[in-house]
Amino acid sequence: MGELAASIAHEVNQPLAAVVANAQACTRWLAANPRNDREARNAVDRIVRDANRASEVIARIRGFLRRDDPDRILLHVADVITEVFDMVRDLADRARVSLQFQARSALDPTFIDRVRMQQIVLNLVMNGIEAMSSVGDRPREMLVEAYDDGNENLVIEIRDSGIGFTPDIADRIFDAFYTTKPSGMGMGLSISRSIVESQGGRLWARVNDDFGATFIFSMPIVRAS
Ligand SMILES: Nc1ncnc2c1ncn2[C@@H]1O[C@H](COP(=O)(O)OP(=O)(O)O)[C@@H](O)[C@H]1O
Ligand SMILES: [Mg+2]
Numbered sequence: 001m002g003e004l005a006a007s008i009a010h011e012v013n014q015p016l017a018a019v020v021a022n023a024q025a026c027t028r029w030l031a032a033n034p035r036n037d038r039e040a041r042n043a044v045d046r047i048v049r050d051a052n053r054a055s056e057v058i059a060r061i062r063g064f065l066r067r068d069d070p071d072r073i074l075l076h077v078a079d080v081i082t083e084v085f086d087m088v089r090d091l092a093d094r095a096r097v098s099l100q101f102q103a104r105s106a107l108d109p110t111f112i113d114r115v116r117m118q119q120i121v122l123n124l125v126m127n128g129i130e131a132m133s134s135v136g137d138r139p140r141e142m143l144v145e146a147y148d149d150g151n152e153n154l155v156i157e158i159r160d161s162g163i164g165f166t167p168d169i170a171d172r173i174f175d176a177f178y179t180t181k182p183s184g185m186g187m188g189l190s191i192s193r194s195i196v197e198s199q200g201g202r203l204w205a206r207v208n209d210d211f212g213a214t215f216i217f218s219m220p221i222v223r224a225s
Pocket of ligand 2: 126
């Protein structure tokens with residue numbers, strides 16, 4: 001997901017940089033003596049072209065997020081979580097973060113969109129690891145729990161012992177481009193929420209009573225696909 005966010009930023013940034021450059025050129029052509037209307041018009045044409053390119057990129061991303069054809073196969077959610085843990089194991093070891101999975105209730109295999117579920121869990125686990133990077137006075141623990149809520153929903157909770165967040169930013173962390181990290185993109189939570197909601201689920205967060213935060217998402221259980 002970090003890669004997706006980076007490529008979105010890159011693809012949008014390029015045409016926008018070109019728009020700025022052409023707008024500056026246009027100003028110069030208009031201020032020239034004698035003023036050069038032909039070059040100014042050419043610059044405006046390029047501005048229109050590049051601005052359209054940027055909005056096409058945004059339209060594509062929207063389409064990607066809204067695409068409502070999940071590719072579901074029958075899976076144990078535990079296997080999907082384990083796969084994500086395998087992806088981050090080295091990073092977690094280096095960050096001295098312990099990774100634990102617990103099934104809180106008996107879980108039958110259900111139809112899951114493996115890639116999308118991995119994207120969401122990976123995002124939330126990475127955020128948790130990052131939130132614990134400055135913690136030195138307590139264990140750095142990442143706990144993922146899964147359960148059937150008895151209401152036809154599969155619920156996954158991702159709990160860390162990190163720095164948590166204050167109530168005043170609780171509403172903003174899911175906004176696109178909201179980040180408190182020096183090199184953050186601020187797209188992870190907004191994209192994750194879009195993916196969850198496109199499958200009829202919900203994603204929310206709360207701070208823990210002691211330390212850290214818990215991100216929770218709930219998805220309707222799909223028994224046949
Ligand atoms: N587990 C967490 N603990 C505390 N704050 C978090 C956690 N996850 C996300 N946040 C807050 O939400 C912001 C947005 O997260 P995200 O959308 O993933 O973007 P990024 O990770 O690039 O900052 C983070 O910058 C951070 O302030
Ligand atoms: Mg993130």
